Amino acid sequence: MGLTSVGLFQHKQSDSKSRSPIVEVFESEKNFFDEAFREEIKEHARSYFDEIIKQNVVLFKQDLDAAVVDISAELRTQTAGRLDDAIAKVNSELKEHATKQLDERFVAYGKEMKDAQDATLVALNNSAKTLEDQYQEFGTTVQKSIANQNVMIHGVFEENMTRMTSMKDEQASALQTIKDSAKALEEQYKQLGETLQKNVNDQQEMILATFQDNMAQVVEHYLLGALGDQYDLKAQLPSIIKQMEENKDAMMDDMKL
Amino acid sequence: MTEVIVKTHTEFVLPPSVATKLDVSHLVAELEKVDSTLTSAAVHAEKGGPEVAAPILSQQLTDFLVENDLLLEKGQERTRLVKELRLLKDAVPIIHMTFAVPADPESLQQLVQWIRTSLDPRAVIAVGLQPGLIAGVYVRTPNHVHDLSLRRMLRAGRGKLIEELGALRGK
Numbered sequence: 001m002g003l004t005s006v007g008l009f010q011h012k013q014s015d016s017k018s019r020s021p022i023v024e025v026f027e028s029e030k031n032f033f034d035e036a037f038r039e040e041i042k043e044h045a046r047s048y049f050d051e052i053i054k055q056n057v058v059l060f061k062q063d064l065d066a067a068v069v070d071i072s073a074e075l076r077t078q079t080a081g082r083l084d085d086a087i088a089k090v091n092s093e094l095k096e097h098a099t100k101q102l103d104e105r106f107v108a109y110g111k112e113m114k115d116a117q118d119a120t121l122v123a124l125n126n127s128a129k130t131l132e133d134q135y136q137e138f139g140t141t142v143q144k145s146i147a148n149q150n151v152m153i154h155g156v157f158e159e160n161m162t163r164m165t166s167m168k169d170e171q172a173s174a175l176q177t178i179k180d181s182a183k184a185l186e187e188q189y190k191q192l193g194e195t196l197q198k199n200v201n202d203q204q205e206m207i208l209a210t211f212q213d214n215m216a217q218v219v220e221h222y223l224l225g226a227l228g229d230q231y232d233l234k235a236q237l238p239s240i241i242k243q244m245e246e247n248k249d250a251m252m253d254d255m256k257l
Numbered sequence: 258m259t260e261v262i263v264k265t266h267t268e269f270v271l272p273p274s275v276a277t278k279l280d281v282s283h284l285v286a287e288l289e290k291v292d293s294t295l296t297s298a299a300v301h302a303e304k305g306g307p308e309v310a311a312p313i314l315s316q317q318l319t320d321f322l323v324e325n326d327l328l329l330e331k332g333q334e335r336t337r338l339v340k341e342l343r344l345l346k347d348a349v350p351i352i353h354m355t356f357a358v359p360a361d362p363e364s365l366q367q368l369v370q371w372i373r374t375s376l377d378p379r380a381v382i383a384v385g386l387q388p389g390l391i392a393g394v395y396v397r398t399p400n401h402v403h404d405l406s407l408r409r410m411l412r413a414g415r416g417k418l419i420e421e422l423g424a425l426r427g428k
């Protein structure tokens with residue numbers, strides 16, 4: 001500030017006739033504050049100003065950080081509060097809406113259930129009445145049927161009695177016929193037995209005659225089977241020579257021809 | 258040149274071991290083979306070649322040579338003998354005998370001995386087999402047959418058998 005004041009008073013240097021003591025001081029000092037001194041003071045002021053600026057920057061930064069922290073906290077608090085309020089409000093509205101919907105549904109269901117129960121009750125009453133009517137009708141029909149059955153059974157009994165009487169007569173007649181048939185059959189059986197016996201005797205005679213005719217062949221086959229492998233030529237030789245001896249003359253005559 | 262004296266086929270005596278026509282055929286074949294062998298041996302001997310072993314004769318040929326007093330030393334005699342044996346084979350009387358069982362050689366020799374003693378000294382047998390005869394023999398000479406079998410005897414006695422069966426039935 002002192003320098004500025006010095007500058008302000010630089011335009012009054014030409015007014016020497018009305019020069020005051022202060023101006024004089026300034027003028028004396030003007031000589032004292034030369035260019036080098038001024039530069040030194042400027043440099044000193046500049047460094048001081050830079051120091052002040054740096055300190056203010058640090059302080060400003062600290063104030064700014066604190067303000068940011070405070071603002072964040074405040075903002076978080078504000079946001080949380082508003083969110084809680086909004087959620088509470090939404091919950092309340094939702095609960096109210098759901099309760100309202102459920103109440104409406106319960107009312108509708110109750111009404112429908114009551115209508116269905118009423119309809120069922122009416123149907124049951126109708127069925128019971130129909131069943132009762134049918135039961136009464138069935139009882140009437142059964143009574144009529146029993147009466148008809150009694151009449152019919154009585155008629156059948158009478159008819160069967162008549163039939164049994166006629167059947168007894170027929171049985172007696174059939175029995176007589178069977179007796180006659182049995183007698184005739186017995187006579188036929190007797191005749192058949194005699195004929196069969198005669199045929200058996202004839203067959204037996206024929207078989208025996210055939211057997212006698214075939215017996216000789218059977219004996220030949222038997223001898224052939226029995227002697228074929230056991231009666232060798234050495235054993236037969238005496239018999240053969242004996243027979244050849246008996247036929248010797250005939251053979252000799254034939255050899256001489 | 259001396260004349261070879263050999264019996265003719267009509268003078269040959271057949272031994273019992275030569276009983277059948279087949280035996281005579283074997284005899285001729287064997288004699289031809291022996292003649293060939295001995296002739297070949299004689300030629301080798303004349304040429305100084307290796308000595309050929311003497312042939313081994315069968316029992317039938319040996320019996321025949323002994324029975325007829327014959328020798329096989331001279332080639333001409335052998336040749337003549339072969340010729341006569343061939344004539345004998347065609348000339349021998351044959352008696353066909355059919356048996357019910359196979360004939361063994363001993364039995365055949367006994368039979369041919371009886372035939373040569375009783376019928377013809379040069380006869381031989383032609384053997385046949387017929388099991389249906391049951392037993393005995395069926396003999397066929399040049400012009401006749403003689404059924405000496407058990408089958409014929411059974412058939413001849415068939416009427417008697419039927420009578421016996423009828424008797425067993427009580428008729």
